[in-house]
Amino acid sequence: MTSTDQQPFLSVRDLKVHFSTEDGVVKAVDGLTFDLAKGKTLGIVGESGSGKSVTNLTILGLHDRERTAIDGEILLDGKELLTASERELEKLRGNKMSMIFQDALASLSPYHTIGKQIGETYRKHTGASKAEARARAIEMLKRVGIPQPDVRVDDYPHQFSGGMRQRAMIAMALVCDPELLIADEPTTALDVTVQAQIMDLLKDLQQEFGTAIIFITHDLGVIADIADDVLVMYGGRCVERGTKKEVLRAPQHPYTWGLLGSMPSLDGPVDVPLSPIPGSPPSLLNPPTGCRFHPRCTFTEKVTGGLCASAQPLLEITDGRGAACHLTADQRRDFFADFAATRSH
């Protein structure tokens, strides 16, 4: 990101994704900009409906083209994806970029063996024979840590456990050594001990192949474990961006504070009640004016002139760090210090 001066590997510029529905236009993503370098992991955090999954489906070109209005730019290795034809995208998907979904059982076909499903992607992109594809599938299963891969390759998805299915899906996503991997809540449905295994696996594979990873999650703990940079989304917009250390140690946006305050920890004080964010996430059909977080924000009255309700705060990024908030930098520092103090006693 900041380390390289040349063109970043993935570059998303002012992305807007709007769906037209019977009730009106849903502004699922409304002006999102970020870069991702090879071998790095970008963590995208946000609650349901914040637009994090839509962003990534759009990168892959998996949105419904009829009903979706898209604006902005997505450059993958210098190639514009938004104007690319379906045929061009097909060549890229599964090959140069691929995705791991949350629900592995729903994403695998129950009628085909694991090996066949992994091999299919490989055959499509490399033109390999069936035997070669099978050998490749066994190799991939071995790499993601499935025991007895030469036997399990002929199993059907229902014969795998939850963790193994997720591994099989990772194997499928990585079969063509993609340069960009999008992981959409890949561990949310898994138990913590299995989650730890999967995250270690992703980290190992990234080190080995230099894959760029976009890791979508709602869990800041997972972010702390895997991400290099963090992007916090709220109501279809990025509210804060920075390196993992910056965002977790000195978050600048009241929403990020709220997320941290909502999470109990394993070694913090137990008698202090959690400090949740009041209210619930906005409807993107009719989002709040100004700052989309202002109806739930406890700092609105600290900003003079009612700016929060009237003007959209700009996300000014310097050196990859910034937050979209009307509070001044000094105010934010002081308020965060207060917030941190309440959490540690």
Next chain:
Amino acid sequence: MSNTNPLLDVTGLTKHFPVMGGFPFKRKIGAVQAVDGLDFQVAEGESLGLVGESGCGKSTTGRLITRLLEPTAGKISYRGQDITHAGRKQLAPIRSEIQMIFQDPYASLNPRQTVGKIISGPMEINGINPPGGHEKRVRELLETVGLNPEHYNRFPHEFSGGQRQRIGVARALALSPKLIVADEPVSALDVSIQAQVVNLLQDLQRDLGIAFLFIAHDLAIVRHFSQRVAVMYLGKIVEIANREDLYENPRHPYTRALMSAVPEATADDVPARERILLTGDVPSPLNPPSGCRFRTRCWKATDKCASEAPPLVQISGSNDGHLTACHYPETKETIPAQRLAKDPEAAV
């Protein structure tokens, strides 16, 4: 808590689900040993957390206690009264004192009923006529759980997930229960909403003195909510202790591994806890390992673990009421000697 009279006393609670198969006549060919010999107590006004991974039997336990399932063996006493096999009539007065909050706020509310109807349902069934009528009581309950009493006539689809869960809480409160079994009450909610509901439940526990059996997989939330915590693995309680003892001095290797696997939102380069990586998955409860059920994933397992099931007892070095089922318990000082190799062949 070995108080004289616990609210709920469970001994040897067991539930085996038969597996039918065979041809041409179906017969029992095996049993899923979902819950196998649980012993625990819940004192009045206390919150007992039940944690474990999926398939460990924690939800089954909740359903056995509310008597939605018939136990295979063991005994459940509520206020000294044996309710293990109590019939419908006998259970009726007790059912109003033990209520349940469900995980999925979308599936657990009838979409065709108004909120008022949903919350007054338990009162109608039990023939309870509160002073001022059902509607007044429902409005009070809506206010208690932080919803607008004016929303009495709305339908569930008009509410967000967090608000629906509040409706579920209000319904559970309608009969002024003494014990609430909350089965993953917040896991379907967004992080910021989770905290709202946890705070609400905590206020209720404190203000109304309701005892909770709080079932969850999230160790941090259980720590926040429960004064006592039981850790389950494959149908058995492997460790049970006061919150402080369990989280500061976990004695069972599984408890320790489970805690070490929770990612924490800190940006420190050195993690707060040593990471213990378990290999493989939880074995099938259809055919659990002999002896200690955790031995197939445990880095300390020996032949003794395979032949002898460790009893759930207080071991030396633990505080009172801290019970652990392990032959080779951890101590504060032990750093896991053998790190588990990330060897795919070792995973079962």
